[in-house]
Amino acid sequence: MSAAVIAVKGWCPGALQPMPSGDGLIVRIRPFCGALSLDQASSLADLAGRLGNGHIDLTRRANLQLRGLTEADLPALHERLRELDLIDADAEIEATRNLMVGPLAGLDEETVDIRPVAQAISQQLVSDPRVRLLSPKFGLLVDGGGPLSIAGERADIALLALDETTVALGIDSAEGTCWLGVAPIGSAPSIAMAAIHGFLDAAAGRSRMRTLPLHEVVIAIQNGVCREPLSPGPRASRPHMIKSGRDAPGPEEHEERFNQ
Secondary structure, X not given: OOHHHHHOOOOOOOOXXXXXXXXXXXXXXXXXXXXXXXXXXXXXXXXXXXXXXXXXXXXXXXXXXXXXXXXXXXXXXXXXXXXXXXXXXXXXXXXXXXXXXXXXXXXXXXXXXXXXXXXXXXXXXXXXXXXXXXXXXOOEEEEOOOOOOOOOOOOOEEEXXXXXXXXXEEEXXXXXXXXXXXXXXXHHHHHHHHHHHHHHHHHOOOOOHHHOOHHHHHHHHHHHOOOOOOXXXXXXXXXXXXXXXXXXXXXXXXXXXXXX
C-alpha cells in the first residue's frame, strides 16, 4: 500500500475536495434534501461520461460519486454543478452537510412529507458556523415514517415522524439508535440543531455520537433543548434502541416500540 493511499484513508470526499484513488479523482455529490430532479440526474450522468470514466457510485448516505476525473476537469465540473444547484459555497460547508432523507419523502406512502423539515435542517447546517466543528463523518437522518424507513440506518442524530404532528429524536449509541423522546414536528429543525450543540458541548474532542457515554450526551442534549423540550409522551416513555443494518426493525415495529 502506497503512502498516498494511507494518507487519504477515512477521508470523506466532496465536489470541492475530491479524493485521489487508483482510477483518478473521486468527487462526491450531496443532493440537497436527498433528491435529484430529472435534469440534475441526467446532467450528472453526462458529467460522469464526459469528464470521468463513466462510473457512478451510490454511497450508504445516498450521495453519488463520480470517478476517474482529473484536476483539469474540476473547473468545468464545478461550473456545471453550480448551474444545477448541486454545490456548496465552500468545502467546510460541504463536509458538514451530511443529511440522509427517507427515499419516499413527499410521496403518499409516507406518514408525513418530511421534506420541509429536511430543507430547514439543511439550511441551518449551512448557516450555523459552529456546525463546522463537526467531523465530516457526523451525520443526520430524517424519515417520514413510510414503508421504506431509514430509521434503522446509523446516524448520529435521527428524526422519525410518528404522525402528522409529532417527531421522535434519536441519537446513535454503541448499541444502536437511542430514542430520547418526542416533540412537535414544527420544532424538529431546532431540536436537531440543539442536539448538535449538545453533542459539541459534551464531545471533548470526540468525533461521533456513539463514542460518548450515553448519559453524558443525553444530559447535554436535554440541557440544549430546554427551549424546545422533548416529551416522553405515551409513545416514548423511556429510551429505546434500534439496531442498525440488517438487524433494524421494519417500519411496522416503530409504533410498537414507541408505545411500549
